Amino acid sequence: MWIERLNASHALDYRALTLEAYDRHPQAFTSSVRERSSLPLSWWEARLSGKLDAVFGGFVEGRLAGIAGLAFEPREKARHKATLFGMYVSSGVRQQGLGYQLVQAVLDEAGRHQGLRLVKLTVTAGNQAAINLYQRCGFIQFGLEPMAVRVGEEYFDKIHMWREI
Template sequence: MLIRQLNPSDAKSYRELRLEGLKFHPDAFGASYEEEKNKPLSLYEGRFQSDQSYTFGAFVEGELVGVVTLLLESAMKMKHRANIVAMYVTSSVRGQGIGKQLLLTALTQAKQLSTIEQVHLTVVSTNQAAKKLYESVGFQSYGIEKRALKIGDAYIDEELMVKYLIK
């Protein structure tokens, strides 16, 4: 397995993997398949060149199988924070530690940025496997956002988690 930061040439593979996640796990993301399916590759190419985010990909035998993005806050009073977003590992390779390695890579990047003191994420409150993964690398729960997402007539609660890089 190889983990590296994605670049514009990875946009097509990233888009395919992202759409897979949105289609088969709609309750795990704030975005929807319907919203994303028609977005151009140039959107992702641009994101991979931004100095406000770092997207890492896990590759097995040259195929992109997992992703995570570290998104930096830009507001002056929030520049000490970053967020983990768009985390996804394809089902055929789950349980092999790929998600954990992606998270650790994103956290290492956060630690290398002198301004980042804490990293936040949200996770569907019923996703025990994901919560266990996040806790295993030091994230702690600090609240529940009730009815954070709505899919059709169903509401989904999200758990708010944080990892402090400096005590």
């Protein structure tokens, strides 16, 4: 098991794992399979090679099995914040520490950016495994967004969490 920063050469695997996440846990993500599956491969490559995102992959037996990203804020007055996004670990490799390692990789990356003071994230209310993971990594809740995501006719709340760097 290892973690590395993804680049454009990982775009196909990143796309496949992200779409799996959207399909299996639609309540956890604001994007849908339908809207993201139609994007060209160049969009996925750009996401992995852009300056405003750092995306990490967790590999198990040579296969991409987990992902987590860090989005940097481009606006001058908000550059002290970054957002952990797109966290997902395939069901077959959960409970092995990969999620923890991915969050730590994101936090390590955040710590390398001068002036960055905090990382924030949202997590679906009721996803206790993810909430516990984020709390183990030092995140604390600061708010709740009701009806943050709609899947069909069902609404899901999002817990907002943050951690100082």
